[in-house]
Structure formats: structure tokens, C-alpha cells
Amino acid sequence: MTVLLEMENISKTFKRKHVLKNVTLDVPAGSIVGFVGDNGAGKSTTFKTILGLIKKDEGTVRLFGEEVHGQQPSMREQVGVVFDAINLPAELTIKQLNKVFVKMYSSWDQEGFDRLLETFHLPTDKKVKEFSRGMSMKLSVAVALSHNAKLLLLDEATGGLDPSSRKELLEELTRFVEENKGGILLSSHIMSDIEKIADHLVFIKDGEIILTEKREVIQNQYAIVEMNENDLSTVEPEHIVTSYKEKDAFVVLISDKRVVPDNVPVNELTLEDLSVFLARGEKK
Known part of the structure; x- marks a missing residue:
């Protein structure tokens, strides 16, 4: 190409x-x-x-x-x-x-x-x-x-x-x-x-690139989820793009929603949600 x-x-x-x-x-x-x-x-x-x-x-x-x-x-x-x-x-x-x-x-x-x-x-x-x-x-x-x-x-x-x-x-x-x-x-x-x-x-x-990806991959595979520390510990670090702490929970951007624990709700991800999240999240 x-x-x-x-x-x-x-x-x-x-x-x-x-x-x-x-x-x-x-x-x-x-x-x-x-x-x-x-x-x-x-x-x-x-x-x-x-x-x-x-x-x-x-x-x-x-x-x-x-x-x-x-x-x-x-x-x-x-x-x-x-x-x-x-x-x-x-x-x-x-x-x-x-x-x-x-x-x-x-x-x-x-x-x-x-x-x-x-x-x-x-x-x-x-x-x-x-x-x-x-x-x-x-x-x-x-x-x-x-x-x-x-x-x-x-x-x-x-x-x-x-x-x-x-x-x-x-x-x-x-x-x-x-x-x-x-x-x-x-x-x-x-x-x-x-x-x-x-x-x-x-x-x-x-001034720093924090994420580069195909749009369809983001829409089909990525997820923003809220989880406690125990649930977060079960996710391999390579799947955690970025996160921030909110009260007693962690809000996390996951690159593959299939690795999210079954007890953690996964909502549909919009690019608007992702943009706001990345502006707030801490680089891993």
C-alpha cells in the first residue's frame, strides 16, 4: 500500500x-x-x-x-x-x-x-x-x-x-x-x-500520540468499563490502554472486551465517549 x-x-x-x-x-x-x-x-x-x-x-x-x-x-x-x-x-x-x-x-x-x-x-x-x-x-x-x-x-x-x-x-x-x-x-x-x-x-x-487504531477495531473490540481493584487485577496489562480512578473504582479503556470479567457490565462504546475518556485518562 x-x-x-x-x-x-x-x-x-x-x-x-x-x-x-x-x-x-x-x-x-x-x-x-x-x-x-x-x-x-x-x-x-x-x-x-x-x-x-x-x-x-x-x-x-x-x-x-x-x-x-x-x-x-x-x-x-x-x-x-x-x-x-x-x-x-x-x-x-x-x-x-x-x-x-x-x-x-x-x-x-x-x-x-x-x-x-x-x-x-x-x-x-x-x-x-x-x-x-x-x-x-x-x-x-x-x-x-x-x-x-x-x-x-x-x-x-x-x-x-x-x-x-x-x-x-x-x-x-x-x-x-x-x-x-x-x-x-x-x-x-x-x-x-x-x-x-x-x-x-x-x-x-x-503533544503525544496516545492511541492509533482502525475505527472498526475500536468500535468492535474496545470498551470502557468500571471495575474494582480485584477485577482489574484479572486483566492482562497488555489489554489496558489507559485508566483513571473515580472514588473507589477504576474506569478503564480495554482493547479487547472479551477479557472483561463476566460480572462487569460492558456498554456500547461511541467515539465521543472514547475521546472524552482519553482526554481524562492517565497514560499506562
Whole structure:
């Protein structure tokens, strides 16, 4: 399987604070990787490190098999980027911006861009500064999808969108992966979006990856259970991902619910539950 993005043992320190600690992840072609963590966990710093906007202290970043050293304009067309903050010229209309994109990208897909403008209901004669946040995000995604990129880096791209617009956007992202065999690294606080389209999940906390797993494995095999110390002692340590103590019991994330003692209730696990739990739990 072709790997579009590889990050290996990436570390970064700002003012003596470790904001990234040995971050390792990859995005294979044909996959959508959900990148999950609270504000300040290190998601945006990870994105900026991939793009060379922030200089890493240690580790290796490879795009399409080639090691990245700082910003590399030659890879601009192969990577589509959407950040939470809008970076498009506020005084221009979409019609005016289109002329810029045609010159900027040798592989600009005019037909595809026009289709996305219609799908996302975006007015071509209105200045970007007059757009709502949701409209601006949809425009940014339309641009990212219209220059034949192989990899999309989407940092909170569904933020500010109503449910109908989010559905349209997620359908386009799925289409991109299926038709182009592209890859997506997608961060979002909206876990239902991640749950709908991501096939791999990466959870980050305090700059450190604490869990990497296939979504279906998490949904089918993992469990969050509450048990006493005696019950916990019967579970092999290799099956305990993380835990925290609450009053006289332990709340534990188990990687295989089949090893949970029969007397301990096992409830259905949602990604929302898992995200909240990992933000609170202590690393094993």
C-alpha cells in the first residue's frame, strides 16, 4: 500500500515546553485518518510541521516517499490544505480568485471547481469578506479539492457548518478518496463527522500520540468499563490502554472486551465517549 504521508518521531519544543513528543503517524493512499484531540493537544502544530511552516526539532516527515526539509513549493499542487483560520484574500470574489488559481496551479480542475461551487451553494460575485465562516470553509475545501492533490490536510474543516453542509462536504471528501485514491488527515471536534468517514483514528494528548487504531477495531473490540481493584487485577496489562480512578473504582479503556470479567457490565462504546475518556485518562 502506498503511504502518502509519514511522520516518524517528530518532536518540537516551544519555550522549553514539549508541544510535540515523538509523534508518529501515517496516511496511506485511499484512507481517511481522523486526528482527534482537545484544543492545545498539538493537532495544528502537527499540520504546520508537515507543511514546513514550523521547524521540527527531531524526527522525519515524508510526503509521497520523499523526505521534507522545510517548505517545498514543488509539492504545493500535490497537497490540499484547509486550516481553521481562513487564509483567502478578503477583498476578492470567487470569480476573481478563480483567475489566481488558474495561474497558480498547473493542474487546476475548472470543471470540478465549478461543480463544487454549485454543490456548496457559493456565490461567485460576492467578496470573501462578506462570507460567513461556514461559506469560507466550504470555499477553502473546494479549492483544496480542485487542483488534483493526492493528500488533503484538513484542520477543523467542518467547523461552522450546519448539518446539511457538513453532510455535503463529507460526501465530497469520501468521493475524493474513492475516485482519486487520495488520502486525508482530518482533525475535527465533531466526532460524528470522524465516525462517518474515517477508517483510521489517531488520538493526541499534550503533544503525544496516545492511541492509533482502525475505527472498526475500536468500535468492535474496545470498551470502557468500571471495575474494582480485584477485577482489574484479572486483566492482562497488555489489554489496558489507559485508566483513571473515580472514588473507589477504576474506569478503564480495554482493547479487547472479551477479557472483561463476566460480572462487569460492558456498554456500547461511541467515539465521543472514547475521546472524552482519553482526554481524562492517565497514560499506562
